[in-house]
Amino acid sequence: xxxxxxxxxxxxxxxxxxxxxxxxxxxxxxxxxxxxxxxxxxxxxxxxxxxxxxxxxxxxxxxxxxxxxxxxxxxxxxxxxxxxxxxxxxxxxxxxxxxxxxxxxxxxxxxxxxxxxxxxxxxxxxxxxxxxxxxxxxxxxxxxxxxxxxxxxxxxxxxxxxxxxxxxxxxxxxxxxxxxxxxxxxxxxxxxxxxxxxxxxxxxxxxxxxxxxxxxxxxxxxxx
Amino acid sequence: xxxxxxxxxxxxxxxxxxxxxxxxxxxxxxxxxxxxxxxxxxxxxxxxxxxxxxxxxxxxxxxxxxxxxxxxxxxxxxxxxxxxxxxxxxxxxxxxxxxxxxxxxxxxxxxxxxxxxxxxxxxxxxxxxxxxxxxxxxxxxxxxxxxxxxxxxxxxxxxxxxxxxxxxxxxxxxxxxxxxxxxxxxxxxxxxxxxxxxxxxxxxxxxxxxxxxxxxxxxxxxxxxxxxxxxxxxxxxxxxxxxxxxxxxxxxxxxxxxxxxxxxxxxxxxxxxxxxxxxxxxxxxxxxxxxxxxxxxxxxxxxxxxxxxxxxxxxxxxxxxxxxxxxxxxxxxxxxxxxxxxxxxxxxxxxxxxxxxxxxxxxxxxxxxxxxxxxxxxxxxxxxxxxxxxxxxxxxxxxxxxxxxxxxxxxxxxxxxxxxxxxxxxxxxxxxxxxxxxxxxxxxxxxxxxxxxxxxxxxxxxxxxxxxxxxxxxxxxxxxxxxxxxxxxxxxxxxxxxxxxxxxxxxx
Numbered sequence: 001x002x003x004x005x006x007x008x009x010x011x012x013x014x015x016x017x018x019x020x021x022x023x024x025x026x027x028x029x030x031x032x033x034x035x036x037x038x039x040x041x042x043x044x045x046x047x048x049x050x051x052x053x054x055x056x057x058x059x060x061x062x063x064x065x066x067x068x069x070x071x072x073x074x075x076x077x078x079x080x081x082x083x084x085x086x087x088x089x090x091x092x093x094x095x096x097x098x099x100x101x102x103x104x105x106x107x108x109x110x111x112x113x114x115x116x117x118x119x120x121x122x123x124x125x126x127x128x129x130x131x132x133x134x135x136x137x138x139x140x141x142x143x144x145x146x147x148x149x150x151x152x153x154x155x156x157x158x159x160x161x162x163x164x165x166x167x168x169x170x171x172x173x174x175x176x177x178x179x180x181x182x183x184x185x186x187x188x189x190x191x192x193x194x195x196x197x198x199x200x201x202x203x204x205x206x207x208x209x210x211x212x213x214x215x216x217x218x219x220x221x222x223x224x
Numbered sequence: 225x226x227x228x229x230x231x232x233x234x235x236x237x238x239x240x241x242x243x244x245x246x247x248x249x250x251x252x253x254x255x256x257x258x259x260x261x262x263x264x265x266x267x268x269x270x271x272x273x274x275x276x277x278x279x280x281x282x283x284x285x286x287x288x289x290x291x292x293x294x295x296x297x298x299x300x301x302x303x304x305x306x307x308x309x310x311x312x313x314x315x316x317x318x319x320x321x322x323x324x325x326x327x328x329x330x331x332x333x334x335x336x337x338x339x340x341x342x343x344x345x346x347x348x349x350x351x352x353x354x355x356x357x358x359x360x361x362x363x364x365x366x367x368x369x370x371x372x373x374x375x376x377x378x379x380x381x382x383x384x385x386x387x388x389x390x391x392x393x394x395x396x397x398x399x400x401x402x403x404x405x406x407x408x409x410x411x412x413x414x415x416x417x418x419x420x421x422x423x424x425x426x427x428x429x430x431x432x433x434x435x436x437x438x439x440x441x442x443x444x445x446x447x448x449x450x451x452x453x454x455x456x457x458x459x460x461x462x463x464x465x466x467x468x469x470x471x472x473x474x475x476x477x478x479x480x481x482x483x484x485x486x487x488x489x490x491x492x493x494x495x496x497x498x499x500x501x502x503x504x505x506x507x508x509x510x511x512x513x514x515x516x517x518x519x520x521x522x523x524x525x526x527x528x529x530x531x532x533x534x535x536x537x538x539x540x541x542x543x544x545x546x547x548x549x550x551x552x553x554x555x556x557x558x559x560x561x562x563x564x565x566x567x568x569x570x571x572x573x574x575x576x577x578x579x580x581x582x583x584x585x586x587x588x589x590x591x592x593x594x595x596x597x598x599x600x601x602x603x604x605x606x607x608x609x610x611x612x613x614x615x616x617x618x619x620x621x622x623x624x625x626x627x628x629x630x631x632x633x634x635x636x637x638x639x640x641x642x643x644x645x646x647x648x649x650x651x652x653x654x655x656x657x658x659x660x661x662x663x664x665x666x667x668x669x670x671x672x673x674x675x676x677x678x679x680x681x682x683x684x685x686x687x688x689x690x691x692x693x694x695x696x697x698x699x700x701x702x703x704x705x706x707x708x709x710x711x712x713x714x715x716x717x718x719x720x721x722x723x724x725x726x727x728x729x730x731x732x
Contacts, residue, residue, distance in 0.1 A: 011650055013655065102593065151473075
């Protein structure tokens, strides 16, 4: 057999997993989901920003889910996601391109997202969690008190990393990480999709409101 | 980012807001041996009333617009600040400052070495060992004895000696010796080529594109007219709070001690000109001058490649701080007064994405790593100058030469550290990028020895539609020393001299 071609995937082209379990004040789930929805809407601006923000955020997919304290994840017979006792939990999962800090900071370009994230700081509850200083320099309390996420970007990155099961060093397709994270397309970034997919500007325009999508429902397996 | 208020020029160190353009410079590093004596030294420098009378130069306009005989500026390492202020005060400053502003400064250049590419021969264990170290004690591994950095600018070599001597005489003697002792210094003198004294090693003309800072006296139309500066300066204005720390900045917090100060990376960068010359002559299909131009983004006389991709353009005139033909250009849309070639270089056919000046300041380029299409946010003021003799191919090996000085920005994480890490050293500078190695790393620095990406050891540029690839790109610059410094405002310096801090701006 011949030696396979070695292809280096530059850091900025690598795909990474974000998988957050954010502790929330009990009883604030609805507000958290409302804030998440606002952030989502703000990330799809009515007017196209300079260039295409999606190239800098590099988000392929994301999921946001809020779960009340002590309740199992519905629909499955095992506990699923778990909250820290006495707190609700916000679960955020995303596949993004490139460096963690570049990915997060790209969102700071939109004020409405910054406001949403600042609102999230007020909903978080880090008290009583072992090895977490609830008023330390990377705490939600500190960030909220000291002007919000944009003025404390590094602290915010560290706050997210504290609750991130995802590893920003392990990229999709890489080996020997703490989880198996596969991809069929190493190095295929959102920017490359936008730049190279025929008709991308019509199918996925920079201003999403230029199109609307219908989603006919796929079928679940018929399990008895 | 705040632009609204005119900064207090008397309170800001002069080198932040303008290049002095003094030819004979001495960069000195001091170690504190006696805290009260060091405080007195700082107090005397802040007030100018000590014996000898030297004082820190502020940004206040010079009398009759005439250069003084000397300028003097001061910076402190975290170790120096902690020695003078105490840990408790430093912790308060840290608490009320964003981590971006204070964390990397606190950690210091030694601890940041790997992140910014100071590895292998450039590792801190090798710093300060190639000339200039004057202390009897060898440099420590962690650099914790390096406390204060002073830069003395003079108009003649004689005055450099005279004012250095005056400076040393201002230091109090204690029973155990000087309160503050110089442990290292490096002189810088101009490199003159064809009668022009603004060259640096590797043979490039320098100081062509410093940031244009918004809302300062020097950029007011009336002052520019008085100074005979042309109004056709297309450089986008960089917000003042990128260089002078402000509590009104939108993206960082700063304790009051830091206000009107700034941060800087002090760098001692050895340049291996023999290796560089060998590389630019190594490709038979590319002339050495073209190779040097593609690597830098400018021809050696300063002509930008996007303005004149095929040759130097003497019609641009003589480079100077008053001739903006060398910096009025963009990569995508031509700037209003751009000379020469006006075509877009989005595909990097004229100036490679790999080129040093394109990476260090992408101007209007978009889709560069971490930029969010706002290069101004990351601009660095470079107050650095050459040291060592002009390269002679027949010289004996071991002659030290390079660039020494300060790379200034209010937030190291947004500026020096960002540009060095993300744009110069990391690779993957721009996306999309059709070059076979994604434009590798900055070619003037070259790949680090342990770089695992084989593509980084090649320099590629587009030549008539295909990529010319020159192998064996290597590290041409070796870091021989580094410090992260806080350059206080004059008020801040007075607080430091008292071992005290002002009250924080509270949000409670």
